[in-house]
Amino acid sequence: MATYEPKNILITGAAGFIAFHVANRLSSPNLKFVKGDIRSADLVNYLLITESIDTIMHFAAQTHVDKSLDNSFEFTKNNIYGTHVLLEACKVTGQIRRFIHVSTDEVYGETEEDAVVGNDEALQLLPTNPYSATKAGAEMLVMDYGRSYGVPVITTRGNNVYGPNQFPEKLIPKFILLAMRGQPLPIHGDGSNVRSYLYCEDVAEAFEVILHKGGSWSCLQHQDQKGKESD
Numbered sequence: 001m002a003t004y005e006p007k008n009i010l011i012t013g014a015a016g017f018i019a020f021h022v023a024n025r026l027s028s029p030n031l032k033f034v035k036g037d038i039r040s041a042d043l044v045n046y047l048l049i050t051e052s053i054d055t056i057m058h059f060a061a062q063t064h065v066d067k068s069l070d071n072s073f074e075f076t077k078n079n080i081y082g083t084h085v086l087l088e089a090c091k092v093t094g095q096i097r098r099f100i101h102v103s104t105d106e107v108y109g110e111t112e113e114d115a116v117v118g119n120d121e122a123l124q125l126l127p128t129n130p131y132s133a134t135k136a137g138a139e140m141l142v143m144d145y146g147r148s149y150g151v152p153v154i155t156t157r158g159n160n161v162y163g164p165n166q167f168p169e170k171l172i173p174k175f176i177l178l179a180m181r182g183q184p185l186p187i188h189g190d191g192s193n194v195r196s197y198l199y200c201e202d203v204a205e206a207f208e209v210i211l212h213k214g215g216s217w218s219c220l221q222h223q224d225q226k227g228k229e230s231d
Contacts, residue, residue, distance in 0.1 A: 003212050004098060006055035010047060012038050012086070013060030017166050018102070021204040022057065026211070038082040044089045048096070055098045057207065058086055061138075064169060065106075065131045072130035079134035080141070087145040100210060101142045101155045106132035108157075121157075154214045156207075163200030171195075 009026065013019040014033070023031070032051070036043045038060050047053060060082060062068065062075045083101070090096040109126035127133040139155055146153040162172045175185050187193075198206075 004214075006098065006211065008051055008053050009055045009057060009211075010051070010053045011057045011059065013058075016059060017163075017170075018161055018200060018203060019057070019059035020165060021163070021200045022059070022207045025201075025204040025208055039077065039085055041085050041089065044085055045092065048089055048093045052095070054095055055100075055211070056086060056090070056096060057100045057102070057211065058083065059102045061102070061135070063104075063131065065129050068129055068131035068134070072134075075130050075134045076137075079131075080137045083138040084141050087141055087151060090151045091145065091149045097152060098211070098214075099142070099145075099151055099153045100207070100214070101139070101153060103139050103155050103157045104132065104135050105157045105159045107136040107139065154210060156210060158198065158203060158206075160195050160197045161200050161203050162197050166200075172197075 011019055011023050011026075014023045015035075034047060036047075038044060060078070062078045068075045087099070090099055106129075107125045107127050108123060109128045109132070125136045125139070127136045142151075142153050142155055145151040160171075162170075166173050168174055168177055178185055
């Protein structure tokens with residue numbers, strides 16, 4: 001497979017946890033930071049044209065399961081509508097050679113407790129909360145723009161990530177901070193849930209490989225067993 005060489009990359013959500021580490025790994029002297037909203041079609045189209053963007057790595061999203069249960073509309077606005085705005089800009093400008101959409105293994109729902117391996121890419125999506133439902137919805141739009149308009153898309157479905165600079169609401173930093181204060185550590189359900197984790201620098205390395213060598217396929221990590229939340 002030929003190595004793909006991007007000219008100018010737009011990384012959405014680069015001030016967030018995972019995208020921050022990816023941006024650091026891919027950083028160049030010409031790095032620019034733009035504070036904006038992916039739901040603004042005018043801004044997105046302006047950036048694609050003026051910066052001659054040919055590659056998008058779409059990380060920007062609302063991600064916390066518990067927050068999605070309390071305020072699901074914000075997750076729809078950001079995760080589905082925001083993705084739609086980006087895809088439409090790709091269609092209108094016609095200059096994007098690679099669109100990497102960062103999804104989650106949460107779209108599969110829960111894995112059976114005795115499962116040996118994770119879910120196959122082709123399995124039915126069965127999200128169990130507004131966060132994973134909106135990520136699944138965004139995936140459907142990405143798939144459609146690939147098929148209907150020829151946008152060259154790649155979708156990844158990773159699992160939980162941990163490492164430096166993670167927001168303290170996430171499980172590992174949250175438990176560390178609570179333990180340091182001598183406070184109780186809360187659990188979901190009866191405590192039998194199991195999670196898989198990837199270190200942030202390993203994830204950044206994986207996205208670098210996907211950027212240069214990825215094809216039109218979904219990159220799948222093993223699904224959590226009876227998992228409840230993705231970080």
